[in-house]
Amino acid sequence: MDLSQIEEMCRENGSFCEFNHILAPNTSMKIGGPCDAFVKVTNEKALLEVVKLCRSENIPHFILGKGSNLLISGKGLRGCVIALSSEEPNITVNGGEITAWAGATLHSVCLAALNNSLTGLEFAYGIPGSLGGALFMNAGAYGGEIKDVVRSCRYIDEKGELREMSAEDMQLSYRSSVFSCRNYVITSVTLELTTGDSAAIKARMEELMQRRRDKQPLEFPSCGSTFKRPEGYFAAALIEECGLKGYTVGGAQVSSKHSGFVINRGGATFEDVMAVVDEVKRVVLEKKGVQLECEMLILK
Numbered sequence: 001m002d003l004s005q006i007e008e009m010c011r012e013n014g015s016f017c018e019f020n021h022i023l024a025p026n027t028s029m030k031i032g033g034p035c036d037a038f039v040k041v042t043n044e045k046a047l048l049e050v051v052k053l054c055r056s057e058n059i060p061h062f063i064l065g066k067g068s069n070l071l072i073s074g075k076g077l078r079g080c081v082i083a084l085s086s087e088e089p090n091i092t093v094n095g096g097e098i099t100a101w102a103g104a105t106l107h108s109v110c111l112a113a114l115n116n117s118l119t120g121l122e123f124a125y126g127i128p129g130s131l132g133g134a135l136f137m138n139a140g141a142y143g144g145e146i147k148d149v150v151r152s153c154r155y156i157d158e159k160g161e162l163r164e165m166s167a168e169d170m171q172l173s174y175r176s177s178v179f180s181c182r183n184y185v186i187t188s189v190t191l192e193l194t195t196g197d198s199a200a201i202k203a204r205m206e207e208l209m210q211r212r213r214d215k216q217p218l219e220f221p222s223c224g225s226t227f228k229r230p231e232g233y234f235a236a237a238l239i240e241e242c243g244l245k246g247y248t249v250g251g252a253q254v255s256s257k258h259s260g261f262v263i264n265r266g267g268a269t270f271e272d273v274m275a276v277v278d279e280v281k282r283v284v285l286e287k288k289g290v291q292l293e294c295e296m297l298i299l300k
């Protein structure tokens, strides 16, 4: 694999590039070995260039948002990790529409909505991902999901063409989208919100953030809810009823604050987390007859 062209391109378009970059700091779990090349892009043009180069040179590549839903193995990833920087969120507001770079944090987009008295996105305040990652996952919380507010996006298709897609074509369902089954790269997202009262929007955002602080182990690295909500149940309740609260392998643990979170208590390895996940799945299936499915994405 010849990565020198990637380095050269990054020098030309001003993107950060590093070889043998350790991925752990780029994930909320703080786990993950090296990738051959790590490129950080701040805009659509640079993203398109590097995606096209990887495809034409057959270099395996992975798109990274904020890394808040990923468990990456200690072996790391082969090829090029293309991280969307959140440093230049490029947020524009036009009436009820907010458009932002896919690398923008949900946090910054929520604040833009608040500053423009736009309501509808409060549910996302506190989800630590990027806008692109949130669309890919159809992220949701407290009765809302991205599906409710997205209008369209720009993306790079399988042929390397920039295109626009409207919400109806995104196949958005619980933690799933067309982007999770196609090789598309989201470059920007447009949300459609409605005018509201800024004091009420702020109060709702603060209330939801407080609920997160009260219920979630935010002081430890994690991927948030480790498991999807099984039909008719809550994963955390099932895990707790099976006596698995606090179940520990090495540095990984079922949080004693919120059983739906597997946390990194310090020094956890990929194998530690997987051992906890596998045991939780095994016991919940045996005792409750429910097959848990991971919400976090596992890259081995």
Ligand SMILES: Cc1cc2nc3c(=O)[nH]c(=O)nc-3n(C[C@H](O)[C@H](O)[C@H](O)COP(=O)(O)OP(=O)(O)OC[C@H]3O[C@@H](n4cnc5c(N)ncnc54)[C@H](O)[C@@H]3O)c2cc1C
Pocket (backbone or CB within 6 Å): 028, 062, 063, 064, 065, 066, 067, 068, 069, 070, 084, 102, 103, 126, 127, 128, 129, 130, 131, 132, 133, 134, 135, 136, 137, 138, 139, 140, 141, 179, 184, 185, 186, 187, 216, 218, 222, 223, 224, 225, 297
């Ligand atoms: C403390 C905590 C709380 C959380 N709470 C919630 C919650 O309430 N609700 C919820 O839904 N999730 C929650 N999460 C999980 C996570 O924040 C979301 O899934 C988020 O949407 C992931 O975004 P990301 O940018 O971090 O994506 P990443 O983890 O970087 O990537 C996730 C997937 O999206 C793909 N991807 C990312 N950006 C793009 C792009 N531009 N184009 C194409 N593919 C892309 C990646 O390739 C990867 O497959 C929580 C996580 C933590 C750590």
